[in-house]
Amino acid sequence: MSQPIAQTTTPVAGPHPTETRPYRQSLYEKSYLPLLGGMLVTIRHFFKNIFGLNKSYTIEYPEERRDYSHRFRGHHILTTRPDGSVRCVACFLCAQNCPAECIHIEAGEHPDVNIEKYPVVYEIDMLRCVFCGYCVDACPEEAIIMSNNYDMAYFTRDQSIVGKSDLMKPYTFDENLLGYRPSFPEEDVKRAQMRRGAFDLVAAAKQAQANGG
Ligand code: SF4
Ligand code: SF4
Numbered sequence: 736m737s738q739p740i741a742q743t744t745t746p747v748a749g750p751h752p753t754e755t756r757p758y759r760q761s762l763y764e765k766s767y768l769p770l771l772g773g774m775l776v777t778i779r780h781f782f783k784n785i786f787g788l789n790k791s792y793t794i795e796y797p798e799e800r801r802d803y804s805h806r807f808r809g810h811h812i813l814t815t816r817p818d819g820s821v822r823c824v825a826c827f828l829c830a831q832n833c834p835a836e837c838i839h840i841e842a843g844e845h846p847d848v849n850i851e852k853y854p855v856v857y858e859i860d861m862l863r864c865v866f867c868g869y870c871v872d873a874c875p876e877e878a879i880i881m882s883n884n885y886d887m888a889y890f891t892r893d894q895s896i897v898g899k900s901d902l903m904k905p906y907t908f909d910e911n912l913l914g915y916r917p918s919f920p921e922e923d924v925k926r927a928q929m930r931r932g933a934f935d936l937v938a939a940a941k942q943a944q945a946n947g948g
Contacts (some may be wrong), residue, residue, distance in 0.1 A: 803883045807914040808866040810884040811859055813902040814877060821903060822878035825852040827877055829870035837863035838870060859897040861887055861935045880916035 763769070783789035794801060802808075804817035814822045841856035869877050879902075889895040 737790075754932045797886070803885070805880060805913065805919070807883050807884070807885075808868045808871075809914045810861075810879045810882050810887060811870070811897075811902055812880050812882050812913075813857060813940060814880060820851060821857075821899065822876050823854050824850060824878070825854040825857075825859060825907060826875065828873040828875065832869045832873040835860075835863045836844055836867050836868065837861075853897060853918070857902065858896050859898050859902065860894070861889070862895040871915055871917060872916075879916050881914040883914045 776839055780789060784791050816822055824845075825840055827842075830836075830838040830840055837860040839856065839858040839860075840854050842852045843855035845851060845853045866881075868881060871881055887895075
C-alpha cells in the first residue's frame with residue numbers, strides 16, 4: 736500500500752502586503768495645513784468671482800445645462816423597432832465585450848420565427864459601468880447606443896441596476912441630445928468632403944507638374 740505524500744505548505748511571498756497597518760500621519764498633515772491650503776484656494780476664487788476678476792464658469796444647473804459632445808458616453812439606450820419591440824437579439828456580444836462585466840442578459844425565444852432570440856432580462860449595473868462605449872461598438876444590431884444624459888444619482892444600490900424598461904425609455908428622443916452611437920451621418924458627410932478636397936488638391940498639383948508648372 737502506498738504511503739500518503741506529505742504536503743508541505745511553504746508560504747510564498749506575494750507582491751501585495753498581507754497585513755493592514757494603520758496610516759501614520761505626518762506632522763504636516765496633523766497640523767491641518769493642507770486643509771488650510773485648500774480653503775485658501777477656495778477663498779481666492781470666491782473673491783475673484785465676486786469682484787469680477789475671474790471668468791466664472793459656473794452654470795445654473797439643473798436649469799442650465801452644458802452642451803455636451805454628440806459623442807458623449809452617457810446613460811445607455813436600448814433602441815426599438817418601429818413596432819416598439821426591443822431591437823436587441825440577445826447575442827451577448829455587448830456583455831462579452833464589457834470590461835466591467837456589468838451587463839446581465841437572459842435570453843428568451845422570440846415568438847417571431849424570423850428573430851431567434853430577445854432579451855427577457857437586460858440589466859446594466861451603472862455603478863460598475865465605466866462608460867467606455869465598447870458595448871455600443873460590439874452590437875451588430877445598433878440595439879444599444881448612449882445618450883447625453885449624465886444625471887445618474889441613486890439612493891440605493893438596487894436603483895443603480897437599470898433594467899430593460901428603463902433602458903428602453905430614454906429621457907430624450909431628440910437627435911441632438913443623443914450621445915455615442917455607431918453612425919454619425921453629418922460627420923461622415925464632412926469627412927467625405929474633406930477627403931474629396933484632399934484628392935482634388937493632389938490631382939491639381941499633379942496636373943500643374945505635368946504642365947511644367
Ligand atoms: S459602456 Fe463599457 S463598461 Fe459600460 S456597459 Fe458598455 S461596455 Fe460595459
Ligand atoms: S450586442 Fe446588441 S444585440 Fe447583442 S445582446 Fe448586446 S445589445 Fe443585444
